[in-house]
Every structure is written in structure tokens, then in C-alpha cells.
Amino acid sequence: MNMRIGIVGTGGFAKKHAGIVSRMDGCEVVGFAGTSLEKAEKAASGFAAAAGYEQVEAMLDNGKPDAVYICVPPMAHGPIERSLIERGIPFLVEKPLGAEGSIPGELAKQITEKRLITSVGYHLRYTDGAQKTKELLEGRYVGLANGYWLGSMPGVSWWRTLQGSGGQFVEQTTHITDLVRYLCGEVSEVYAQFNRVVMHERVPGTEVPDNGVVTLKLRSGAVVSLTNTCMLPINHTSGLDLVTDLGVVEFRAHGVRDIRKGQITEFLNQTDPYVKENEAFLHAVRTGDTSRIRSTYEDAHQTHLVSMAAVRSAETGMPVRL
Ligand SMILES: NC(=O)c1ccc[n+]([C@@H]2O[C@H](COP(=O)([O-])OP(=O)(O)OC[C@H]3O[C@@H](n4cnc5c(N)ncnc54)[C@H](O)[C@@H]3O)[C@@H](O)[C@H]2O)c1
Incomplete structure (x- = not known):
């Protein structure tokens, strides 16, 4: 069965990750959540199995993703990650973890407690x-x-x-x-x-x-x-x-x-480091083997x-x- 991937964000890097994921065997992009339904539907239109959503929760409820990519600007972090942690959905989040320090600190603790699979886009x-x-x-x-x-x-x-x-x-x-x-x-x-x-x-x-x-x-x-x-x-x-x-x-x-x-x-x-980063994360989601992930949320928090x-x-x- 295909692994179902949800994307939060509709900008340059949301499209970059969605493109890589959609070319990988056994994966399909099932939804984009954006700041407007119009932008989300436009982003989703390039992917056969994807729908556009205005709310992250609606994408999680309807699209039932196995993993989510968070590709939003630094100031938008917090509520998206909290929803995913609560539901136990693994995520890959683009760097940096935020524009300030308190939200990433709180999220890092929750992720460790839940032992959630995460990856951060430090592609270098x-x-x-x-x-x-x-x-x-x-x-x-x-x-x-x-x-x-x-x-x-x-x-x-x-x-x-x-x-x-x-x-x-x-x-x-x-x-x-x-x-x-x-x-x-x-x-x-x-x-x-x-x-x-x-x-x-x-x-x-x-x-x-x-x-x-x-x-x-x-x-x-x-x-x-x-x-x-x-x-x-x-x-x-x-x-x-x-x-x-x-x-x-x-x-x-x-x-x-x-x-x-x-x-x-x-x-x-x-x-291509972006392809390797995506393969490592999705391999971890599929198998539970996180050994190929080179940047977890907790590690990125130290940066x-x-x-x-x-x-x-x-x-x-x-x-x-x-
Ligand atoms: N690893 C890399 O090489 C690399 C390269 C470029 C960008 N990035 C990172 O990716 C992130 C996004 O960058 P980008 O270039 O795609 O920016 P962008 O401005 O092109 O797109 C950002 C998108 O996020 C959406 N957005 C904002 N708040 C949101 C929210 N609360 N919920 C849902 N969507 C929301 C915006 O509508 C927009 O579509 C940044 O943190 C950036 O640093 C990483």
C-alpha cells in the first residue's frame, strides 16, 4: 500500500519536497494545507491523489497521512507541530525550527516524550x-x-x-x-x-x-x-x-x-542531498529504522x-x- 504524505505550506519548498516524494516508489502526496483554500488547491492540482485544505486538521482528518512535511516560514511553527505530535504523526520540518526560542524548546520535549519520528531539513x-x-x-x-x-x-x-x-x-x-x-x-x-x-x-x-x-x-x-x-x-x-x-x-x-x-x-x-534526506525519513516512517536520519528535531534544537x-x-x- 502506498505511503500517504501530507504537505503543510504551498511555497517553493513545499513544491520541492512534494516533487521528490511523488517520484519515489510507494509514496503519494494526498494533500496540501495552506493559508488559503485557493493556494492549497492550486498546489494540489499538480498531484493526482492530492486535495487542497485551508486547515491542517482537515487535511489530517480527510487525507489520513502517514507522514507530514512542514514547509512554512519560521514564524508559523508551533500549532502545526502540536497537532502532529498529539496524533503521533511523524514529520519532516524545514529549518529553522522557529524565529524564536520558546516554541522549539517546548516541542523538542514533547517529541522526545512521545518518541516521535522527526527529520529536519538540514540537507547539507x-x-x-x-x-x-x-x-x-x-x-x-x-x-x-x-x-x-x-x-x-x-x-x-x-x-x-x-x-x-x-x-x-x-x-x-x-x-x-x-x-x-x-x-x-x-x-x-x-x-x-x-x-x-x-x-x-x-x-x-x-x-x-x-x-x-x-x-x-x-x-x-x-x-x-x-x-x-x-x-x-x-x-x-x-x-x-x-x-x-x-x-x-x-x-x-x-x-x-x-x-x-x-x-x-x-x-x-x-x-542529490534532498533526495537522500527524503529517502531517509520515509524509510524510517515505513520501517521504524531511524538510523539514516541525520538531523532529528532534538538535534536541530541544539543548532x-x-x-x-x-x-x-x-x-x-x-x-x-x-
Ligand atoms: N533546506 C533548504 O535548502 C531550504 C531552501 C528553501 C527554503 N527552506 C525553508 O523552507 C521554509 C519555507 O520556505 P519557502 O521558500 O517555501 O517559503 P515561501 O514563502 O515560498 O512559502 C511559504 C509558504 O508557507 C505558507 N504558510 C505560511 N504560514 C502558514 C501556516 N500557518 N500554515 C500553512 N501554510 C503557511 C505560505 O502561504 C507559503 O505558501 C522556510 O523555513 C525556509 O527556510 C529550506
């Missing part, structure tokens, strides 16, 4: 490059890492407000913060400085900072600098450079460069705590210990 963990980096780091000491998210401002209106997205460090740079944890271990201290320079004058309604510099101290002793900007007219780069005793490992979304004395070796990704510590540090001017 599923890249071939992340696995190659793990291999390359074996037996090396990472003393320093420099991470980047240097690009332009996304066009959607929710992204520009603090209540909507939490700002770029919370919304986008979180991919790199998460990668630091995945590759180098836990964070013990956070210090951040953010500024607003031009974007609030150029794009009406902009509250989020234009630039950020965040310093992390890791439990391993390594120090990390993460920089982000959304004021560029181009998407310049995003990634993580790991400085080790044997050379630099340069992680980018498309692959990895191993830079040693007299030798540079490049590894390009061969597989979110680092984001929240950075926001607090930027507000107070003081370092925050975790």
Missing part, C-alpha cells in the same frame, strides 16, 4: 561532501573554522521582519552553524555582533540586520568565525573552511577541496539554541555560554 548533512569531510577530518585536529553565508536578500516579505524569520543568522546561516556541530561537535560559547547599514532604507519593511559576525567556541577547544550578509546584489558564497594541522578542508554545497602542502584534491557531489544565543549576544553585547 546529506551531501557527499559532508561525508567526505568527516572522513578527511579523521585523525586531524580542527583548531579553527571560518563559515560564510554571503548573499542577497530573499524576495519574500516574511524574511525581512524579525518576527517573521528571526534574521539571516537564524534563517540561513543556520545551515552552516549546523554543519559546524555535525563536523566538529558541540558549541560552548557564542559572541555576536550584527549591524543594519543599507537594506532598511532600500527595501521597505526591512528590520533584520544586514551583516553579522558570530564567534563560537567549541567544546573541542576549536574557535569558529561565522560571517553573514544579505546586502550583496549577488549570491557570493556559502560554506565552511576547516583549518587543521594537515591543511584546509574547504566545504561547499557542491563538493569539497582538500588543500594540503603541494596538493589540492577536489571531490564533487555525485548524489537552534546556538542561533538564539547569537541573537541574545548581539542584543546584550555579552558572550553567552551554552
Whole structure:
């Protein structure tokens, strides 16, 4: 019997996941829940077995999904997850877990208590490059890492407000913060400085900072600098450079460069991380075997705590210990 998948959200990433799921054997998309019936029905029209709903509960009652994808902006988290936890329905939720700290904290506790299968869209963990980096780091000491998210401002209106997205460090740079944890271990201290320079004058309604510099101290002793900007007219780069005793490992979304004395070796990704992320989650829902899931809600919550510590540090001017 086909596994029945419900999708909450009708935007870019709802469609991305729905497309991947609908091409997988033994799965069908049975519904979209959106902020209006019109948008939900339009999103559902591309999928033979799907219906559109204005309310998440109506999709759960009528569509009877075995699993749900939550692809909504950061400020919309909370009620959707609570409904799914209450009914014991496994879910994959897009990052970040929220625009603030209290709701993800409450949800993480409930998910642990219920032992619910969850997955979070930190897709960089599923890249071939992340696995190659793990291999390359074996037996090396990472003393320093420099991470980047240097690009332009996304066009959607929710992204520009603090209540909507939490700002770029919370919304986008979180991919790199998460990668630091995945590759180098836990964070013990956070210090951040953010500024607003031009974007609030150029794009009406902009509250989020234009630039950020965040310093992390890791439990391993390594120090990390993460920089982000959304004021560029181009998407310049995003990634993580790991400085080790044997050379630099340069992680980018498309692959990895191993830079040693007299030798540079490049590894390009061969597989699609989004497909692997979806396969891992749906395999867990089908079989109960969660071993392929590389980011659970509880794990992603630790990344979110680092984001929240950075926001607090930027507000107070003081370092925050975790
Ligand atoms: N992992 C990745 O690579 C990646 C890439 C892009 C986006 N994302 C994440 O996916 C999420 C959604 O991004 P997007 O690009 O699809 O945004 P979007 O603005 O294109 O779409 C958001 C959708 O959510 C809907 N929505 C808002 N509140 C809702 C609610 N309470 N219930 C149901 N629907 C609601 C909106 O109507 C809209 O259709 C964001 O958190 C973003 O960070 C992840």
C-alpha cells in the first residue's frame, strides 16, 4: 500500500519536497494545507491523489497521512507541530525550527516524550561532501573554522521582519552553524555582533540586520568565525573552511577541496542531498529504522539554541555560554 504524505505550506519548498516524494516508489502526496483554500488547491492540482485544505486538521482528518512535511516560514511553527505530535504523526520540518526560542524548546520535549519520528531539513548533512569531510577530518585536529553565508536578500516579505524569520543568522546561516556541530561537535560559547547599514532604507519593511559576525567556541577547544550578509546584489558564497594541522578542508554545497602542502584534491557531489534526506525519513516512517536520519528535531534544537544565543549576544553585547 502506498505511503500517504501530507504537505503543510504551498511555497517553493513545499513544491520541492512534494516533487521528490511523488517520484519515489510507494509514496503519494494526498494533500496540501495552506493559508488559503485557493493556494492549497492550486498546489494540489499538480498531484493526482492530492486535495487542497485551508486547515491542517482537515487535511489530517480527510487525507489520513502517514507522514507530514512542514514547509512554512519560521514564524508559523508551533500549532502545526502540536497537532502532529498529539496524533503521533511523524514529520519532516524545514529549518529553522522557529524565529524564536520558546516554541522549539517546548516541542523538542514533547517529541522526545512521545518518541516521535522527526527529520529536519538540514540537507547539507546529506551531501557527499559532508561525508567526505568527516572522513578527511579523521585523525586531524580542527583548531579553527571560518563559515560564510554571503548573499542577497530573499524576495519574500516574511524574511525581512524579525518576527517573521528571526534574521539571516537564524534563517540561513543556520545551515552552516549546523554543519559546524555535525563536523566538529558541540558549541560552548557564542559572541555576536550584527549591524543594519543599507537594506532598511532600500527595501521597505526591512528590520533584520544586514551583516553579522558570530564567534563560537567549541567544546573541542576549536574557535569558529561565522560571517553573514544579505546586502550583496549577488549570491557570493556559502560554506565552511576547516583549518587543521594537515591543511584546509574547504566545504561547499557542491563538493569539497582538500588543500594540503603541494596538493589540492577536489571531490564533487555525485548524489542529490534532498533526495537522500527524503529517502531517509520515509524509510524510517515505513520501517521504524531511524538510523539514516541525520538531523532529528532534538538535534536541530541544539543548532537552534546556538542561533538564539547569537541573537541574545548581539542584543546584550555579552558572550553567552551554552
Ligand atoms: N533546506 C533548504 O535548502 C531550504 C531552501 C528553501 C527554503 N527552506 C525553508 O523552507 C521554509 C519555507 O520556505 P519557502 O521558500 O517555501 O517559503 P515561501 O514563502 O515560498 O512559502 C511559504 C509558504 O508557507 C505558507 N504558510 C505560511 N504560514 C502558514 C501556516 N500557518 N500554515 C500553512 N501554510 C503557511 C505560505 O502561504 C507559503 O505558501 C522556510 O523555513 C525556509 O527556510 C529550506
